Amino acid sequence: MSFKEKGLLVVLSGPSGVGKGTVCKALRSRGTQLQYSISVTTRKPREGEIDGVHYFFKTRDQFQQMIRQEKLLEWAEYVGNCYGTPTDYVRKTLDEGQDVILEIEVQGALQVKRRFPEALFIFLAPPNLMELKKRIIGRGTETADLIESRMTVAKSEMELMQNYNYVVENDQVEKACDRIEAIVLAEHCRVDRLIEKYTNLEGADGQ
Ligand SMILES: Nc1nc2c(ncn2[C@@H]2O[C@H](COP(=O)(O)OP(=O)(O)O)[C@@H](O)[C@H]2O)c(=O)[nH]1
Ligand SMILES: Nc1ncnc2c1ncn2[C@@H]1O[C@H](COP(=O)(O)OP(=O)(O)O)[C@@H](O)[C@H]1O
Numbered sequence: 325m326s327f328k329e330k331g332l333l334v335v336l337s338g339p340s341g342v343g344k345g346t347v348c349k350a351l352r353s354r355g356t357q358l359q360y361s362i363s364v365t366t367r368k369p370r371e372g373e374i375d376g377v378h379y380f381f382k383t384r385d386q387f388q389q390m391i392r393q394e395k396l397l398e399w400a401e402y403v404g405n406c407y408g409t410p411t412d413y414v415r416k417t418l419d420e421g422q423d424v425i426l427e428i429e430v431q432g433a434l435q436v437k438r439r440f441p442e443a444l445f446i447f448l449a450p451p452n453l454m455e456l457k458k459r460i461i462g463r464g465t466e467t468a469d470l471i472e473s474r475m476t477v478a479k480s481e482m483e484l485m486q487n488y489n490y491v492v493e494n495d496q497v498e499k500a501c502d503r504i505e506a507i508v509l510a511e512h513c514r515v516d517r518l519i520e521k522y523t524n525l526e527g528a529d530g531q
Contacts (some may be wrong), residue, residue: 330342331418332511333440334425335357337477337503338448339435341460343428343494347448351425351500358425358508361416364390366406370465380410398428398435403473413432413518423508430481437487444511446504447488451495453478 336344351358364380368385373380382390387406390396399408409426417424426436436443452455454477460471470499490507494500511517 328421329517331359331421332423332517333418333436333443334508335436335443335445335446336425336427336506337430337446337481337488338494339450339456339481340429340474341456341463341478342448342450343459343497343500344448346425346497347494347504348425352503354501354505356501356505356508358423361409361414361417361424363407363428364396364410365405365407367407367521376425377423384435391519392413397439398432399433400428400429400431400435402431402475403470409436415490424432430484434484441525444508445488445490446484446507447491448500449485449491449493451493500501 336348338344348360352360362376363376364382364387367379368383369375369378369381369435373379373381387399387408390408390410391399394406395411397411397414399406401407407410407429409428409432412425414424427434428436433445437445450459453475453479457471457475460466460474466474492500492503492507
């Protein structure tokens with residue numbers, strides 16, 4: 325009997341503007357072995373965003389229907405728009421033995437924790453709130469009102485950090501990526517993930 329390790333579900337969250345998207349993109353370009361789940365959202369596409377690449381863009385009705393049909397692993401309303409993770413892709417990819425990363429806000433992360441307590445929860449933190457605001461403004465995608473809403477939400481999100489397994493400060497993108505890679509690697513070596521493999525050695529091929 326051969327042991328097939330299931331993929332690891334990695335949840336990366338943290339306040340808007342902290343650099344989740346930037347860090348995920350950097351991990352991708354490094355070739356880090358993580359599959360990226362594409363979320364569904366009712367937010368309008370920003371310039372340059374492509375349907376099916378950055379998000380699956382849906383109407384509120386379509387989104388509500390996905391909730392009713394239980395197609396979402398988790399979902400949350402965030403600053404006036406809905407965001408959710410399609411269940412099928414995540415389950416299928418984990419079953420194939422590949423790691424999946426979800427880049428989601430904090431309410432959604434807490435829902436994932438209830439359904440997948442064995443997932444790895446990483447909170448990406450800004451060096452400080454001034455720097456966070458600077459990054460949101462610097463990105464230039466939000467109006468002044470929305471920047472203030474995102475900062476208010478950010479402060480309450482920081483208080484939920486205690487629900488995570490690890491905090492990674494995004495002071496520099498490459499350093500944050502190094503830390504995330506190290507955490508994922510260590511998680512793969514945890515005894516509770518591998519005990520089944522090593523307690524069934526006698527049944528393994530060639531024995
Ligand atoms: N709960 C949940 N949050 C999501 C999902 N996809 C994206 N988000 C989060 O929704 C928030 C707003 O996303 P977006 O409007 O793209 O802004 P940005 O991530 O700050 O550039 C961010 O914190 C995202 O991480 C999802 O599927 N579920
Ligand atoms: N470590 C960092 N140092 C400086 N700026 C950063 C860093 N990480 C991300 N940024 C910048 O901050 C802004 C917000 O990053 P983004 O990835 O869109 O955040 P999020 O996905 O968490 O909302 C972007 O302009 C990005 O270039």
